[in-house]
Amino acid sequence: xxxxxxxxxxxxxxxxxxxxxxxxxxxxxxxxxxxxxxxxxxxxxxxxxxxxxxxxxxxxxxxxxxxxxxxxxxxxxxxxxxxxxxxxxxxxxxxxxxxxxxxxxxxxxxxxxxxxxxxxxxxxxxxxxxxxxxxxxxxxxxxxxxxxxxxxxxxxxxxxxxxxxxxxxxxxxxxxxxxxxxxxxxxxxxxxxxxxxxxxxxxxxxxxxxxxxxxxxxxxxxxxxxxxxxxxxxxxxxxxxxxxxxxxxxxxxxxxxxxxxxxxxxxxxxxxxxxxxxxxxxxxxxxxxxxxxxxxxxxxx
Numbered sequence: 046x047x048x049x050x051x052x053x054x055x056x057x058x059x060x061x062x063x064x065x066x067x068x069x070x071x072x073x074x075x076x077x078x079x080x081x082x083x084x085x086x087x088x089x090x091x092x093x094x095x096x097x098x099x100x101x102x103x104x105x106x107x108x109x110x111x112x113x114x115x116x117x118x119x120x121x122x123x124x125x126x127x128x129x130x131x132x133x134x135x136x137x138x139x140x141x142x143x144x145x146x147x148x149x150x151x152x153x154x155x156x157x158x159x160x161x162x163x164x165x166x167x168x169x170x171x172x173x174x175x176x177x178x179x180x181x182x183x184x185x186x187x188x189x190x191x192x193x194x195x196x197x198x199x200x201x202x203x204x205x206x207x208x209x210x211x212x213x214x215x216x217x218x219x220x221x222x223x224x225x226x227x228x229x230x231x232x233x234x235x236x237x238x239x240x241x242x243x244x245x246x247x248x249x250x251x252x253x254x255x256x257x258x259x260x261x262x263x264x265x266x267x268x269x270x271x272x273x274x275x276x277x278x279x280x281x282x283x284x285x286x287x288x289x290x291x292x293x294x295x296x297x298x299x300x301x302x303x304x305x306x307x308x309x310x311x312x313x314x315x316x317x318x319x320x321x322x323x324x325x326x327x328x329x330x331x332x333x334x335x336x337x338x339x340x341x342x343x344x345x346x
Contacts (some may be wrong), residue, residue, distance in 0.1 A: 108149035110134055123166070124153065138165045191231055198232070199283060206259050206266035208286055249273045252310070253345075254284070255319035256301060258292055265289045267297070269304055284308065294325050298336040317345035 109131040115121050125135040132146045134153060139162050145152040156162055202212040216232055223229045252273035258265050267289045272281040285304045289296065305312060318334055320326040327334045327346060338344045 107132055108145050108147065108152070110145060111149070114150070114153070120153065123162075136162065138162060138169055190228055194228055195232060202283075206264070206268075206286075208266075249275065249314070251314050251316040253317040253319065254301070254305075254315065256297075257321055258289055258297075265292060267300070269301060292325060294328070294332050294336060297325065297333045301333070302337075312340060315341060315344065 110126050110133070112126065114124060115126075117124075123136050123138040125137055127133040127135050127142055130142070132144060133142045134145050135142050136156060139156075143152065143156050198212070198216065201207075202215075207215075220229055220232070252271055255270045255272070256267055258267045260266075265288065267287050269284045269287065270281060271284045272279065274280075285308075287300050287304060289300060302312070305315070315337070318337055320333065324332060326332055329335065334344070334346055
C-alpha cells in the first residue's frame with residue numbers, strides 16, 4: 046500500500062475526539078491545498094469495498110437441454126433439441142422454438158399446457174400424415190435433412206404409384222431447378238440405391254417382403270418392399286414397382302416370384318410375407334401366401 050493510503054488508514058482509526066479536531070482543521074485549509082487521492086488509489090479503495098459474493102448472489106442457474114428428456118415416451122412425440130441454442134427446445138407439433146432457460150422441464154410442461162400446443166396436438170392426431178412435413182422445419186444436420194428428403198420423395202412415389210423411371214426423372218428435374226441447394230445436389234434416390242439394397246440382400250441369411258396394390262388411373266401398381274438384417278441394424282427399401290394387370294392370386298404370385306428371381310435372390314431365404322388381409326393375399330386355400338407356402342413350408346404370414 047502507498048504512503049498516502051497509510052496516512053488515510055491512520056486518520057480513519059483516530060478516536061472520535063480527534064475527529065472534531067480533524068473537522069475543525071480541515072475548515073482552515075484552502076481548497077487548492079486540500080488532500081486529493083490519485084485515480085489509482087480511488088479505484089483500489091472501491092475494489093475493496095465491492096464484495097465478490099454480490100456477483101455470486103446475482104448469478105442465476107441457466108437450464109440447458111438434456112437428451113435424456115427424449116427418452117420420455119410423451120416428450121419424444123413432440124420435443125426436439127435446438128442445435129443452435131442449448132437454452133431452447135423445439136416443438137415439432139407447434140413448429141416453434143421455446144425457452145427452457147428458467148426451469149427446464151417446468152418450461153416444457155408450461156408449453157404443453159398452452160392452447161396452441163393443445164390445438165396442434167389434436168390436429169396432428171386427426172391428420173397423422175402431416176407430421177412428415179413438419180420434419181423439414183427442424184434445425185438438424187445436413188445428413189439428417191438429406192435422409193428426410195430422400196424418404197419423403199420415396200413416400201411420394203409410393204403414395205402416387207409412380208414408376209422408378211418417373212421417380213428418377215423427378216429427382217433430376219429438382220436438381221436442375223435448384224442447383225444452389227446442397228441438399229438437393231446430394232440426393233441419390235434412384236435405381237442405384239435399389240441396386241445397393243439388392244447387393245446387400247445377397248449377403249444376408251433371410252429377408253421379408255411386403256406388398257400392396259394401389260390403383261393409379263387405369264393401372265394397378267404394386268410396390269414390393271424388402272426388409273432384412275444387416276451389420277448396422279434393420280434395413281428396408283423398395284425392391285421394385287410392378288404394374289399388375291390382373292389382381293389374382295396366381296398373377297401376383299407369379300410376378301412377385303419373378304421380381305425375386307430377377308434380382309438373384311434365393312427363395313429359400315424368404316422367411317415372411319406381408320400384405321393386407323384380403324382372400325387373394327392371405328386366404329387359406331388359394332392365395333398368394335398359400336402358393337408361396339407350398340414352396341416354402343414354415344413361411345410366416
